[in-house]
Amino acid sequence: MPELLEVEAYRQLLLPTIGARILRVEADNLVCSGLPGRCPCEGQQILGIRRKGKLLLFDLADHVVGLHARMTGSVLLDGTSAFAKLRYAPTVSNEAFVRLRVHLEDGRVIALHDPRRLARVTLDPDEEALGPDATTVTTEILQRALEIGTHSKVALKARLLDQSRLSGLGNLLVDEICFQAHLDPARPAALLTDNELFTLIAQIGTTLRELGARGGSDTGALQDARHAGGCCPNCGVLLTRSTVGGRTTYACRNEQQ
Ligand SMILES: [Zn+2]
16 A cells, blocks of 8 residues: 555656646546536646645645545556656556546646555545644654553554554554564553654654665565564564554564563
8 A cells, every 4th residue: 555655756756747737637436436527627727746644635726636545546647657766556557447647738647547446536635634744753743643641552553553643654664663663563552651752753754764765665674574474584583463453563572562
């Protein structure tokens, strides 16, 4: 599933389209379900392209259009994918999987490629429903997101995945961050000590920077061991495989407490 790093790559791919006017939109009826019949974007100029968490946002004169890539959505500009640099996405482009085509007045075409057909476009999405973007995390933001100092028993990983608290981190990034920060993803988030909180903040920044430079959310140290029988890349013990926050989770029982 595309996480913050992949959606940021989509945004950067599309930055050169700022200023262009939208001529015509061809859309799969599921992708734009719930939107008015006549496309409100046609004729409008793209004034800006932003990202909050995993949500890609197009600023038009009269509207903001949100694109949720969900499980397998990826963005193409004139047939070029953002994944020349990033590899965590379907790289094989199949015309049958193109769910949305935005024809710009200058002839360029923005396309959404989505084998699972789960990506969605929303008009004027509620950006406030998303927590602060993970690239902007501070002590205060993380204390609030993890409900530090309360009696909550919710697992650290569940809190970090909760997009209404902190947006942009998905399953792979959260497992990698917890692994590198030596924190057990299943322990109650509210009980992190001050030192652990500082370690976690620093690790979120480091992991985003390093994996972004290396090629995406699937380039972490844990990645090759994410399978039954996978061993810790540091100490070699069998990784524990469990479900935390509803997602398959790998962790090292030796090193993550
Ligand atoms: Zn280990």
